[in-house]
Amino acid sequence: MSNNDDRIQTARHSAAHAMAEAVLALFPDAKFGIGPSIEDGFYYDFDLPRPLTPDDLPIIEDVMRKIVARDVPFARRDVSKDEARVLFANQPYKLELLEDLDEDQVTLYTQGSFTDLCRGPHVASSGQLGAFKLTRTAGAYWRGDESRPMLQRIYGVAFDTEEELDAYLQKQAEAAKRDHRKLGRELDLFSIHEEIGPGLVCWHPNGGLVRQLVEDFWKAEHHKRGYGIVYTPHIGKLEQWKKSGHWEFYRENLYSPMDVDGQQYLLRPMNCLGHIMIFKSRLRSYRELPLRLAELGTVYRYERGGVLYGLPRVRGFTQDDAHIFCTPEQIQPEVIDVIELARFMLATFGFSEYQMVLSTRPDKYAGSLEVWEQATAALAAALESLGISYETDPGGGAFYGPKIDIKLSDAMGRWWQGPTIQVDFNLPQRFNVCYIGEDGGEHLVTMIHRTVLGSMERFFACLVEHYGGAFPVWLSPVQARVIPIADRHVEFAVKIEETLRDSGIRADVDERSERMTSKIRDAQMAKIPFMLVIGDKEIASEGASVRLRGGEDLGLHSIEDVQSQIRAAVKSKS
Numbered sequence: 001m002s003n004n005d006d007r008i009q010t011a012r013h014s015a016a017h018a019m020a021e022a023v024l025a026l027f028p029d030a031k032f033g034i035g036p037s038i039e040d041g042f043y044y045d046f047d048l049p050r051p052l053t054p055d056d057l058p059i060i061e062d063v064m065r066k067i068v069a070r071d072v073p074f075a076r077r078d079v080s081k082d083e084a085r086v087l088f089a090n091q092p093y094k095l096e097l098l099e100d101l102d103e104d105q106v107t108l109y110t111q112g113s114f115t116d117l118c119r120g121p122h123v124a125s126s127g128q129l130g131a132f133k134l135t136r137t138a139g140a141y142w143r144g145d146e147s148r149p150m151l152q153r154i155y156g157v158a159f160d161t162e163e164e165l166d167a168y169l170q171k172q173a174e175a176a177k178r179d180h181r182k183l184g185r186e187l188d189l190f191s192i193h194e195e196i197g198p199g200l201v202c203w204h205p206n207g208g209l210v211r212q213l214v215e216d217f218w219k220a221e222h223h224k225r226g227y228g229i230v231y232t233p234h235i236g237k238l239e240q241w242k243k244s245g246h247w248e249f250y251r252e253n254l255y256s257p258m259d260v261d262g263q264q265y266l267l268r269p270m271n272c273l274g275h276i277m278i279f280k281s282r283l284r285s286y287r288e289l290p291l292r293l294a295e296l297g298t299v300y301r302y303e304r305g306g307v308l309y310g311l312p313r314v315r316g317f318t319q320d321d322a323h324i325f326c327t328p329e330q331i332q333p334e335v336i337d338v339i340e341l342a343r344f345m346l347a348t349f350g351f352s353e354y355q356m357v358l359s360t361r362p363d364k365y366a367g368s369l370e371v372w373e374q375a376t377a378a379l380a381a382a383l384e385s386l387g388i389s390y391e392t393d394p395g396g397g398a399f400y401g402p403k404i405d406i407k408l409s410d411a412m413g414r415w416w417q418g419p420t421i422q423v424d425f426n427l428p429q430r431f432n433v434c435y436i437g438e439d440g441g442e443h444l445v446t447m448i449h450r451t452v453l454g455s456m457e458r459f460f461a462c463l464v465e466h467y468g469g470a471f472p473v474w475l476s477p478v479q480a481r482v483i484p485i486a487d488r489h490v491e492f493a494v495k496i497e498e499t500l501r502d503s504g505i506r507a508d509v510d511e512r513s514e515r516m517t518s519k520i521r522d523a524q525m526a527k528i529p530f531m532l533v534i535g536d537k538e539i540a541s542e543g544a545s546v547r548l549r550g551g552e553d554l555g556l557h558s559i560e561d562v563q564s565q566i567r568a569a570v571k572s573k574s
Helices: 006-026 056-070 081-087 092-099 162-178 180-186 205-224 238-244 246-253 272-279 328-348 369-385 426-430 456-467 487-502 516-525 536-541 559-572
Strands: 041-047 075-080 105-111 114-117 131-141 150-159 190-192 201-203 235-237 258-260 263-267 291-300 316-326 355-359 391-393 403-409 415-424 434-436 442-444 446-455 480-484 507-509 530-534 543-548 553-558
Touching: 006 041, 006 056, 006 105, 006 114, 006 150, 041 131, 056 131, 075 081, 081 092, 081 105, 092 114, 131 162, 150 162, 162 180, 162 456, 180 190, 180 456, 201 205, 205 291, 205 316, 205 328, 205 446, 205 456, 235 238, 238 246, 238 263, 238 272, 238 426, 272 291, 272 316, 272 446, 316 328, 316 456, 328 369, 328 403, 328 415, 328 446, 355 369, 369 403, 369 415, 403 456, 415 426, 415 456, 426 446, 446 456, 480 487, 480 516, 487 507, 487 530, 487 536, 487 559, 516 530, 530 536, 530 559, 536 543, 536 553, 543 559, 553 559
Parallel strands: 355 391, 480 507, 480 530
Antiparallel strands: 041 150, 075 105, 105 114, 131 150, 190 201, 235 263, 258 263, 291 316, 316 446, 355 403, 403 415, 415 446, 434 442, 530 543, 543 553
């Protein structure tokens, strides 16, 4: 049965109620928040007399299984608000939810010792919950508000059968091995420190090198396609962000202004204003259009602490940003070129599966309906001309225009926004961004905001998980490790390292007084593609015994042959 089937979602919601009943049995003074079904499972938020530990989950789960064994019915009844207030007199969170309801009557569901304020539906009885497991706990602010109490959230998963549950748990275990946060520590790629601040990333030499390789490739491909690489300031006067509309529409995600010489400045949340100023720095002719300006620009946005997550959700990140200034007639061909560039970039980095989403006008928007319709039609026409199937996200556009989002999946199967393409008639109007047309008059440009990877942080997280940390040779921080078997082999090993480095190959030597097998294992754990073992036989033949990180033993090869193999892998980006 599909995970999206109504019945399994109903069973998952019912499992949340069964978990709440189990928690009540263990903690009679518990206060209850909400307990919905979610993708693959359920959760419930609790205010408890003590913090939960991982050891509590099997105990709660065991009580749930006893509830299942009793096969208690889920009984519905409708009561007046006054009756509900009496029933939930000692449940402040339920009372708050109750007051938010407009109806005079409310629906309750009871199973066993637990009664909840709930519209349902539920399965007929607890014996129909299927296969379930409690997985983890987390903190969650009541109603997502950081000024409200922090509750304890217990997550669980539920499926129709034990076989489906086992398959899911096995997949999650494999995904956990690929978690970019875990691999980031093990491969010494990046770190995030409370001392600096949550959501702010420190890139270590290994991660910094991979990022540099990605960015160098990005710059080279943009130069080929007629983009100018620019750099713009990280702060700017607040009045300009008010003029752009960002202060009005995104204020909750912006940092507080700072005072500089009596004027208020803002950490930039976007790169677009600097690019607009570059365009406006002199009079532009229609002959210069389209003008493409690109920047690996770092921006700063406030994300609530509860949603921060590794690299995909941070407070300071670098966008592979660009803005195309063009005429209305150039919108569709430019969008087509951007889509094709994004697909080329993703394919080069090994991504073949992603989602295309056309996001349309949100409730809060700037500009006229006419220009919104024009922009949305141009994006849809570009997708359709390329024969690309896409989903529509009604209301998911930016405040200044519709967009195409390309979403990448991480190891846990979660989709993250990567490349994005946005058509904007709003900012050119607000900042009077004009060009001189063929008729000699001034005309407003159309702006296309776009990224073809997304943020470096989010893309890097997806890249790490996609390869499980075993980057292709061209992206590997160390491409070859030379492993001397004994101390007498170190001198020759160092010469090989120097030869490889002189030819542009990233190599190092493991000079530790460890057993060869330990050195090989450590190199494999570090995901190094090539291992060159040096012993008496290799010195005599002036070669190296080559092993790959997957465990393959390629035997004795000349150093020239090893260089050729590595260079070929780099050239093919395999």
